[in-house]
Amino acid sequence: MNLNLNNSKILLDYLTDNSNDPIVTLTEDFKIKEYNKAFERLVDDPHNMKSTFFEETFGKISASPEKHTDESHNIKEISASYRSKSGSVTHLQGILIKKNNEIVIIFKNFMICESQIIDEISKMNIEMSNLARELSKKNFQLKLANEKITKLLNTDFLTGLYNRKCFFERLEELVSLKKRKRCFNIGVIFADIDFFKSINDTYGHDTGDFVLIKFSQMLKESLRKEDIVARIGGEEFCIIVQCTEDNFLVNISEKIRKNCELLIFENTDIKITASFGATFYREWEEIDCVIKRADENMYAAKSSGRNKVIFSP
The missing domain is CATH 3.30.450.20 (PAS domain)
Structure with missing residues (x-):
């Protein structure tokens, strides 16, 4: 050196x-x-x-x-x-x-010496605690962000109901569960607001949106907490209910239909009705089949006079 x-x-x-x-x-x-x-x-x-x-x-x-x-x-x-x-x-x-x-x-x-080592360890523990708190804070913020993103991906921006994507995902989950073990029957209801286009044409799209929001609130209030309701496009809505008897599905559809007739839209003279098609998932059939059957029942309700429920098991 x-x-x-x-x-x-x-x-x-x-x-x-x-x-x-x-x-x-x-x-x-x-x-x-x-x-x-x-x-x-x-x-x-x-x-x-x-x-x-x-x-x-x-x-x-x-x-x-x-x-x-x-x-x-x-x-x-x-x-x-x-x-x-x-x-x-x-x-x-x-x-x-x-x-x-x-x-x-x-x-x-x-x-x-030992005392200095203890001091250093104490300092490190404090730093680790601070880092853990900061990490916990970041994780909480990340959790909130993920929840917000998930909500945006799964809900309809106007009504706050589930969207089409989420509806089909939940239906697939329930069908998968039913195939693996005995559980309640899966009922599917399609609903469509009658003459909705004339509301938009007469009162404007802002009023049309207001009608959709009020109709959505009515659907949620008419159903049980465990039932699934989604807006799948325009004025069309889908509902999933689990039940043991055919009458329950018809009765809940009728309840919603009557509640729709009672809706009041403040500062307007608007009154609305809706048509409903209801059916049950048949064991081992494809999901498209139950969707098609509910949709056909709903269009049968429209073509036979509207403001009614058509059910086929």
Whole structure:
């Protein structure tokens, strides 16, 4: 190791960025001149050390016999201890290199005492707690964002009901469940507001939207919490109910039909009716079959006078 100690500042500037070993240079009378970042991390107040005696900070240095390398260099193995303001003690071992009137100390090994280790662990625990809280906060925000995205993907933007995509997904889930084990019958109801186009043409689309919203609210209020209701397009709505008897499906369809007749649209003279087609899923048939049957029943209700329920099991 060929040290040009007359240029120790340049050396230390370089080692600041390239060494994890604490390094310090001293004058001939052992006053501190320069030191690197690794050395700074060892002490409580690294900014007030320059021109102070090294042993005032680190205590007496214990040194081995000198090992001469040439006429102008000598090297000693040394040890020292640093006591922090909190009382923790760091034991250091390294080498002292002396050339001419300048000294360099490089600490290669240092051992932190138990109390300092406890302090460091305590600091780490606090940091981990802070990180855990921040992570929990981010996870909660992510959960809310995911819930919002899921709602946007599964609901109709105008009415807040399930959309077509979600309706068919839920129906497929119930059909899959029924195929695997005995459960309630799956009833499907199609509903269509009668003469809805004339409402849009007469009163405008804003009023038409208002009618759709009120009709949707009525559907939700007329059904049980576990029933599924969706807007599948325009003025068409689909409902899934689970029940054991044919009469229940007809009765709930009639209940909705009558509630539709009672709807009041504030500040207008609008009165509406709706036509309904109801049917049950038949075991092992394709989903398209039950959808087609409910749809055909609904159109049969329309073609036979509207404002009625047509049911076929």
